[in-house]
Each structure stands twice: as C-alpha cells, then as structure tokens.
Amino acid sequence: MDIETLERYMKTLGDKSRLRLLKALEEGPLCICDLTVLLDVSQPAVSQHMHRLKKEGIVLDERRGRWIYWSINAHHPQYSLLLDLLKLLPRQTTTCREENNRCK
Amino acid sequence: MDIETLERYMKTLGDKSRLRLLKALEEGPLCICDLTVLLDVSQPAVSQHMHRLKKEGIVLDERRGRWIYWSINAHHPQYSLLLDLLKLLPRQTTTCREENNRCK
DNA sequence: TGTACATATAAGCAACTACTTATATAATAG
DNA sequence: CTATTATATAAGTAGTTGCTTATATGTACA
Numbered sequence A, B: 001m002d003i004e005t006l007e008r009y010m011k012t013l014g015d016k017s018r019l020r021l022l023k024a025l026e027e028g029p030l031c032i033c034d035l036t037v038l039l040d041v042s043q044p045a046v047s048q049h050m051h052r053l054k055k056e057g058i059v060l061d062e063r064r065g066r067w068i069y070w071s072i073n074a075h076h077p078q079y080s081l082l083l084d085l086l087k088l089l090p091r092q093t094t095t096c097r098e099e100n101n102r103c104k
Numbered sequence C: 001t002g003t004a005c006a007t008a009t010a011a012g013c014a015a016c017t018a019c020t021t022a023t024a025t026a027a028t029a030g
Numbered sequence D: 001c002t003a004t005t006a007t008a009t010a011a012g013t014a015g016t017t018g019c020t021t022a023t024a025t026g027t028a029c030a
Helices: A003-013 A016-025 A032-038 A043-055 A079-088 B003-013 B016-025 B032-038 B043-055 B079-087
Strands: A059-064 A067-072 B059-064 B067-072
Touching (some): A003 B016, A016 A067, A016 A079, A043 A059
8 A cells, every 4th residue: 555545544534523423433324414413513514524534435425315324435445444443432422512403 | 442542643643754664663673863864854853753653652762872763662552553554555665865874 | 071973852834634604505395 | 486404615714733944962982
C-alpha cells in the first residue's frame, strides 16, 4: 500500500466524530437523521463526515425512498482492521442534544 | 479504550512523515541524524515528530553518549496493530536531500 | 576549556480541519 | 401542484498541524 493512501486512511479515522459514527454503524445501517441524534453536531456536519468516509471507501450509501442508509463497506481492503479498531471502543454513550428528535 | 485516546493514536499515525519514520524504525533503533537523512525535512521537524510519537508511547528514546537512539515501543498496547499497519507499507524509498550527509 | 556535533526548543506561518449557519436539492404525502 | 421531511452543498471561521529558521542545551574529545 502506498504511504499517502495509508496516511489518508489514518487521517480519515483519526477523528472522534467519525469514530463514533462508525461505531454506531457497526450494529447495522443507519440514515443521517439517526446518526445526527447520536452525535452532538449539526446535520450538515454528519453529512460531511459520511461523505468523507464514503470517499475513502469505508462506508456505502443507498437511497431507500426519502432516506439514505449508510453502512460499513465490508469489501474495503482494511475492513478487518477497521473492525479491530472499533472493537477497542466502548459501546456508544449517547449524548443527544435535547432539541433533536428522531426523524419521522 | 477511550474514544479520545483512539482519536489521538490515529491522528499520531495519520501523518506521512511519522509513518516513514516508524517504517524505518521497524528494522531497529536509529538516531535523529539517521532519520533526518531518510526524510526530506529539517532536523527539528524530525525531532518534533519523534517527541510526538514518544508522548503517545509509540516509541522510546535512550541516550548513548552523544546520540539518542529511538526505537518502537514493543510494550505499547497497540504494538501489534502498529506492526500490521507498517507491514502494509513498501520498503522505504529513500529520498535524501543531497546536502544532508550521514552523522559523524 | 573550548570547539564540534547531536538534539531540543521557540517562534512564526501557510495550509488544512471540523465545525457553524444559510440555502439548495430530492423525495414523498396530501 | 404545494408542503414537509431528508439530505447535500456553500461559504465563513476558529483552531490545529507540520513545517520553517534561529537559537539553546547537552555531550565528547582535543
């Protein structure tokens, strides 16, 4: 593997928000509105994080009607490494912000 | 493992220069002057990188006379993960800058 | 002791990052 | 169609990063 590629991969995973998003997706696909409730950041911030993960091939997105479901890409070359990393993390401690409700 | 701790760890490894430094140390301990020849950056830059890796517990330093030898810390909790990562990288392609010679 | 060499520290800076708010696009329900 | 909901994009910004040059500290040897 190219050193620049590994650098980009590590940088992509070297962010608290993205790690939490991936930890949440470990259990199965979720849409942006679900993920926004989990993190204490705005919807655009979550969207931007997911697109960065997608660009790196770490996650996949699939539209189902009004929602777009995001999931971990099991065919990424470093998929098993990612699972090992996520296993290091504790089960999500949800810090929702009060004003955010579930998507309807 | 704490999410902030993993974030810091990934950020520390998410840098091309530090990855190259660690790849070089895979073969055994080296001093700053050796490492400076390997990278195309200044001696202070290498020193700063090594101290960041040390702060994270990834490397160890040991003075031997005038030189300080740096090595990968085999007792770091994520040591085997680090080895897996370094195995992904090709053998160092040395891009010395001409004006830099070996330390005497 | 003084000079040379190895390394560390300090200060400054351009580029990048992760957020924000505002707005645009896309899909469905009525 | 229009309104609502889900998501994306744009633009701006404070904080961080990785380098630089200049200088200080540490060690050894003549």
